[in-house]
Amino acid sequence: MPVDNCVEFGWQDLETRGFLYHSHLTTGMHVVVNAAMSADGKLSSRRREQIAISGEADFERVDRLRADSDAVVVGVGTVLADDPHLIVKDDTLRAQRRENDRPANPARVVVDSSGRTPTDAAILDDAATTYVCLSEAASVERRAALAGRAELVTAGDERVDLLRAFATLQEQGLEQVMVEGGGELIFSLFDAGLVDELRVFIGPKIIGGRDAPTLADGEGFVTEFPSLDLESVDRLDDGVVLTWCVADR
Ligand SMILES: NC(=O)C1=CN([C@@H]2O[C@H](COP(=O)(O)OP(=O)(O)OC[C@H]3O[C@@H](n4cnc5c(N)ncnc54)[C@H](O)[C@@H]3O)[C@@H](O)[C@H]2O)C=CC1
Ligand SMILES: Nc1nc(O)c(N)c(N[C@@H]2O[C@H](COP(=O)(O)O)[C@@H](O)[C@H]2O)n1
Numbered sequence: 001m002p003v004d005n006c007v008e009f010g011w012q013d014l015e016t017r018g019f020l021y022h023s024h025l026t027t028g029m030h031v032v033v034n035a036a037m038s039a040d041g042k043l044s045s046r047r048r049e050q051i052a053i054s055g056e057a058d059f060e061r062v063d064r065l066r067a068d069s070d071a072v073v074v075g076v077g078t079v080l081a082d083d084p085h086l087i088v089k090d091d092t093l094r095a096q097r098r099e100n101d102r103p104a105n106p107a108r109v110v111v112d113s114s115g116r117t118p119t120d121a122a123i124l125d126d127a128a129t130t131y132v133c134l135s136e137a138a139s140v141e142r143r144a145a146l147a148g149r150a151e152l153v154t155a156g157d158e159r160v161d162l163l164r165a166f167a168t169l170q171e172q173g174l175e176q177v178m179v180e181g182g183g184e185l186i187f188s189l190f191d192a193g194l195v196d197e198l199r200v201f202i203g204p205k206i207i208g209g210r211d212a213p214t215l216a217d218g219e220g221f222v223t224e225f226p227s228l229d230l231e232s233v234d235r236l237d238d239g240v241v242l243t244w245c246v247a248d249r
Contacts, residue, residue, distance in 0.1 A: 029170045032197040033179045033186055034065055037215050038207040043183055046209035048081045053203040055237050060090075065199070067093035069106045069178040071131075071169065075185030076112035085122040086180065107131060107174055111185055113159045115142030124149040131172075133165040162192045187218030190226050195246050198228060204238040
């Protein structure tokens, strides 16, 4: 895959796996944000209920991306709303990972300042290693509830310090990282300069609602806006998959 618009960072093995490169100075990790949004830019409804924006073909694309990743990251808002499992669903893809001496599933990561992840959340099952990134604000009780079910990473005072948390994850060998949402976390990752690549399925639905989650929520940028270089446009069912790499800021 051509990487004309991106700064190559010497990740030859990743190039063969079809990833784009962006040299960010803070970590050597490669971070891909992937999401499905409606034609009007929403990730879900104002009730924050999961909506079938994409179909089977897109879920297969997402499954392949998971299989190529060392970790799948979500915010705790997504865990509370969707209770995602975040494993590789296709048996053949899991078998291929094992043949390459990798765990059958990528690690799962929740960004969760105060430790609100429910102890019966699907991502805490034994299908993969799970990291819960906490801040100092997480109580002793919540830490005790999650310890034993997940690896706990603490970074930041009130909110998770993403630069520090991702540096710790990288030290654990998690280098090819995929982020599956939601909008609060995606905004913060762009704000921290941690995103290398954005892949979005735009589906044939209008969801509407000023309070419905969008691709990047948070406080929003006001003066400087991250710029993206378009790499590809692929039709999928009645939608499109857009792939951008993040231009240097
Ligand atoms: N269509 C799609 O592809 C996807 C849709 N979704 C939807 O997105 C919604 C959930 O998104 P959000 O409510 O935005 O939650 P989110 O998943 O982005 O989690 C945000 C939460 O993470 C925690 N957090 C800790 N440190 C943080 C930091 N530094 N920056 C940002 N967050 C930090 C905070 O508790 C914050 O409220 C749900 O409705 C879900 O269905 C989620 C994933 C994919
Ligand atoms: N790719 C995609 N298309 C849609 O239409 C969606 N609604 C979502 N949502 C996210 O997919 C995750 C589900 O993961 P599991 O199947 O439980 O492993 C979850 O994070 C949803 O928010 N994605």
